[in-house]
Amino acid sequence: MKNSRKHLRAHIANFVSVFLVFALGFVAALPESVQAQPHDTLLAAVDAVRAPGPNFGFEIDVTVPDGNKFSMNVLVKDQSKSLVRYVKPVTAEGRALLFVERNMWVYVPGTQRSLRISPQQQVLGGLASADIARVVFSLDYTLDKVIVQPDGRRLLTLTGVEGAASYARIDLLIEGKTPNPLSAVFYSASERKVKTAYFEAYSEVLGRQRPTVFRVVNHIDGDRETLMRYSNFVLKTTPDGWFQPAQLKRLQ
Template identity: 30%
Template sequence: MRSPIMRSPWPFIMILAIITIGSLRADEAPELAVLDSARTGEGNVRVDTLIEVRENGELVRSSEYDVYVGTDRRSLALVRSGREAGQKILMLDDQFWLFLPSSQRPIRITPMQKMLGEASIGDIASLRWQEDYRVVERVPQADDQLMLTLEAARAGLSYQRVELTVRAGDFAPLSARFFLTSGKLAKTADFHLDESGPELVVTGLSLTDEVMGEEVTRIEYREVASVEIPERWFSPAFLARNRLD
């Protein structure tokens, strides 16, 4: 007597996933909620950030930042080391300013301006994607993964489209592809996860650009702590006149 044929459950899983995903509205984004929670959580926080640029595996440049993330799309990055030590970068919604230690006049900049390696201003300051993007498409992938197409909620964001790959089971972020308004691929990212504790933690990401060859920029979130951020820290006039040591 022949053994019964064991059919692969994958087609059924695919159908079930499509039905489940299709029931979500485009503006509902539990996947982005997972990413934001695992990276910064809610409320006002300070993110102790290290950026390293490596070429062929060798460290060529690094810099440290204190990034203060507030509510309502406000953040302030203080450069703590490297050639730009003492600089301040303020983000208020889609407006960005650079403050130099030697000047009391703020400089208007764009989120695409490079900070170090492939890390731009927007990569460091914009850490809560629920405020920035909406999910317009979800496509199941092999290996229990899900690919999301994100569209920018506003024209002023660094990337107008992002392809975010997450685990289908728990929405843990795995990788992302960032596209410019022109449709050109700007860079790719791989997320670094810590799953040793009771909660998922995004500890950083590695950025690469095909044009840059063997150069990899790693953004590491070394510590995230809840803090009280003085309201005056989000004032361009105050930052232009005062040091934040």
């Protein structure tokens, strides 16, 4: 049993990869202007840029630092749930990851049940699973300060909610007259800069401009990069039963 569990965790480390930055906590789109918005409204507006609504699906292609590539289908339900199913490569096909509120499970074909893992667990690229599965700032972080830069862009200082966030602080840079995110710098509790993420390739997606590429530079691992490309967004409502740990095996 001990060796089996160790083997399963090895699978998790290899396949719970960077897949889902947009996947959870999505809210309906808010007005483009961020002038004179309260902090909570501004942070919600930033989250809304990355998602078309509370219920939708999309596809993602991920290239990790060692050059390996993964393809996944993602379903989002009621803002706070997501289901990720691996499509490629063949060796990863059938694996699934479920995130409900702040709880996460992984399923690997051939095992008897889904295994619960910590949202703070480190995965490929040196990223915590919670940050990958849901960098949804308004659920796990509070906006403490907004600084207007000389060029008009805004620097938002976010503080992590204890027990929920994987990083102590995020410095989030957004555009001046819109809530479009440009980059985010993530810090540990010791104020160490852990990673920098860039929101790129803005395109028209379901009614507004949204980033379709997310590039992450891992400063703990020699500034190696992970690249995520998002496509085929569609509004859809997925049955509630799909978001149950016991169902992951049956969804294959």
